[in-house]
Amino acid sequence: MRLLPFAVSPTHASLMLRDTTCPESRLVALRFPRLMGMNTRSLASPLPARHPVTEYRLAGDLAIWFFILAELLAFGVFFAAYAFTRANHIELFNAEQHALHRGAGAINTALLLTASYFVVRAVQAAERSAAAISARWLLGAIACGGGFVVVKLIEYSAAFEEGVSLSSSPFHMFYLSLTFFHFMHVILGMVILAALWQGARKGRYHPGDMNGIETGAAYWHMVDLVWLILFPLVYVIH
Amino acid sequence: MHGTPRRTTLLWAALLVATLLTWWVGEDGATGPAIVALLAVISIVKGSIIILDFMALRHAPLMWRLITLGWISLVWVLIGLAYWKGLSQ
Numbered sequence: 657m658r659l660l661p662f663a664v665s666p667t668h669a670s671l672m673l674r675d676t677t678c679p680e681s682r683l684v685a686l687r688f689p690r691l692m693g694m695n696t697r698s699l700a701s702p703l704p705a706r707h708p709v710t711e712y713r714l715a716g717d718l719a720i721w722f723f724i725l726a727e728l729l730a731f732g733v734f735f736a737a738y739a740f741t742r743a744n745h746i747e748l749f750n751a752e753q754h755a756l757h758r759g760a761g762a763i764n765t766a767l768l769l770t771a772s773y774f775v776v777r778a779v780q781a782a783e784r785s786a787a788a789i790s791a792r793w794l795l796g797a798i799a800c801g802g803g804f805v806v807v808k809l810i811e812y813s814a815a816f817e818e819g820v821s822l823s824s825s826p827f828h829m830f831y832l833s834l835t836f837f838h839f840m841h842v843i844l845g846m847v848i849l850a851a852l853w854q855g856a857r858k859g860r861y862h863p864g865d866m867n868g869i870e871t872g873a874a875y876w877h878m879v880d881l882v883w884l885i886l887f888p889l890v891y892v893i894h
Numbered sequence: 895m896h897g898t899p900r901r902t903t904l905l906w907a908a909l910l911v912a913t914l915l916t917w918w919v920g921e922d923g924a925t926g927p928a929i930v931a932l933l934a935v936i937s938i939v940k941g942s943i944i945i946l947d948f949m950a951l952r953h954a955p956l957m958w959r960l961i962t963l964g965w966i967s968l969v970w971v972l973i974g975l976a977y978w979k980g981l982s983q
Contacts, residue, residue, distance in 0.1 A: 739976030762917035
């Protein structure tokens with residue numbers, strides 16, 4: 657059996673070999689960091705279409721996924737702290753939560769979900785080398801993020817007018833710090849989306865190199881994911 | 895890897911409908927363990943769509959799905975425990 661080096665990706669220490677003696681050109685993939693996964697996109701592109709290889713891989717850079725796990729941990733602790741503090745101040749939390757504008761929270765949920773949807777469409781467009789279309793979807797996602805920021809600022813200014821502050825009550829402390837912590841993530845997410853938009857306009861993302869757009873997209877989806885717990889927890893459950 | 899635009903659009907529509915449901919429960923003012931369980935299930939289903947389809951972890955090594963899906967489930971278990979603790983006071 658003669659084995660030819662088929663594609664080598666030095667950054668990911670992977671090696672793919674083609675068994676040339678086999679009539680079906682059977683492909684053998686050797687992957688070293690198997691558990692954590694890695695980017696095998698550079699290996700997948702030169703494959704003949706009739707031999708689809710089912711590879712497990714993470715979309716985006718491994719580093720962003722460690723960062724996302726750290727973020728999820730921080731938000732998780734924050735959510736648990738809210739829930740258990742509430743258990744000792746039920747009436748206070750229920751009364752002050754009732755004064756929140758649930759409509760604004762729901763609109764913001766829809767804006768984040770729509771931004772996430774646009775980001776997926778941008779990634780799909782980049783996957784078929786449609787750079788201009790990809791850039792347009794990203795611009796739409798940035799606009800939705802901007803909408804979230806505007807709604808949130810209106811909500812904050814109304815709350816401040818009513819005397820809500822970090823020290824006015826345990827509920828207000830959690831409401832402001834939790835939503836503001838998330839708000840800053842939305843701002844960073846928009847900066848990342850703007851960078852992706854620039855990259856897409858320059859045609860930087862294509863089937864041969866999806867790493868940049870997938871990495872930025874993963875961060876944005878994390879910002880969305882966290883809000884999907886924050887909204888029912890802080891605005892609805894009582 | 896990232897699914898088809900058609901599938902993605904359907905998932906997005908489902909996410910918006912689920913959001914409307916959560917908002918409606920809030921406006922209705924319904925409460926109790928069953929309502930909290932319903933809100934938890936809605937949130938976990940929505941989160942799973944984000945995790946598996948939008949983040950494309952469906953195609954990632956199993957460990958990444960276990961960590962992320964485990965995270966959202968654990969957070970809701972803790973919220974549920976805290977809610978139950980609040981009821982008994």
